[in-house]
Amino acid sequence: MKRGMKEVYTHGHHASVVNSHAKRTAESCAAFLLRRNICQENSTRLLDVGCGPGTITAGLAKYCAKVDALDNAPEIVERARAEAERAHVADKVSVQAASVYELPFEDETFDVVYTHQVxxxxxxxxxxxxxxxxxxxxxxxxxxxxxDYSSMLVFPEMAAVDMWRRVYRATCVSNKAQPDAGRYLRHWAMQAGFGESALDLDFSTVSYTTLEECREWGQSWQQRALHSAFSAQAQEYGHASKEELQRMSDDWAAWAEKPGACFYYVNGEILATKE
Incomplete structure (x- = not known):
């Protein structure tokens, strides 16, 4: 972590969070990269920053010669290593605990640096x-x-789910973070030294439309509203009471069983080339 900087992870590492993140795949979460054929199995060295439980990392290893991955939570690093073993790519994957602000690598080491929801x-x-x-x-x-959390919408509308979106965003802001990060990507990349002409920005949607998808998502937030770091932080900052969080949990559970339920949101996706 950068000296003097306090980071608070809004989600935390409750099982309801980590198990949800473990459903992510390279094919779904890095499609904007993979469809460009930038990664070459015999030559590309890729860094996955904020790898979480490692399912995306293991998937990316199928498309690259070597993948280095890091996360700042040691217990999650161990899970990512186990995932590489399970996926039979441990020979191509190296995982370690480190800060995104102080990457433990020399200048100009990687062909691709990938990061997802970090x-x-x-x-x-x-x-x-x-x-x-x-x-x-x-x-x-x-x-x-x-x-972009502002874009997160459900059908049928549920009052406490709408409250959840407001409370989650407010909690992120109290953590000095930006929950609508997707729309900021080009602006941030230019500030970081990438030329505007070297930036390829696009947006995509994620949707949960089947009964199974809605149940998984709704049940995850049913648990997170009560037991995750988000729940504790929302109460600490005064953004929601215990009773309001209980209503959020109940509404998520009810929504997950509604006929015709769906959930969707927008992601910003950027490819920034170093010139």
Missing amino acids: LQHLVDPVAALVEMRRVLKVGGVVAVREA
Whole structure:
């Protein structure tokens, strides 16, 4: 962590969070990178910043010669290592605990630096991008995907789910983070030293439309509203009471069983080339 900087991870590492993150795949979360054929199995060295439980990391290893991954939570690093073993890519993957602000690599080490839903939790996302750019080779690409929480909508509408969106965003802001990071990506990348002409920004949607998808998402937030770091922080900052968080939990559980339920949101996705 950068000296003097206090980071608070809004989600935390409750099982309801980590298990949800473990459902992520390279094919779904890094499609904007993979479809460009930038990664080459026989040559590309990639850094995955904020790897979480490692399912995306293991997936990216199928497309690269070597993948280095890091997270700032030692217990999550161990889970990511176990995932690489489970996916039979441990020979191509190296995982360690480290800060995004002080990457433990020499200048111009990587062909690609990838990060997924990380900048939204940082006090200084521009400093993180500067550090990612430092370890990137000239001609290499930083690939970033970030959600925009303002865009998160459900059908049928539920009053306490709408309250959840407001409270979650307020809690992130109290953590000095930016929950709508997706829309900031080009601005931040330019501040970090990337030329505007070297930035390829796009937006995509994530949707949960099947009964199984809605149940998984709703049940995850049913638990998070009561037991995750977000719940504790929301109460500490005065953004929600215990009773309000209980209503959020109940509404998420009820929504997950509603006929025709769906949930969707927008991600910003940027490929930033180091010139």
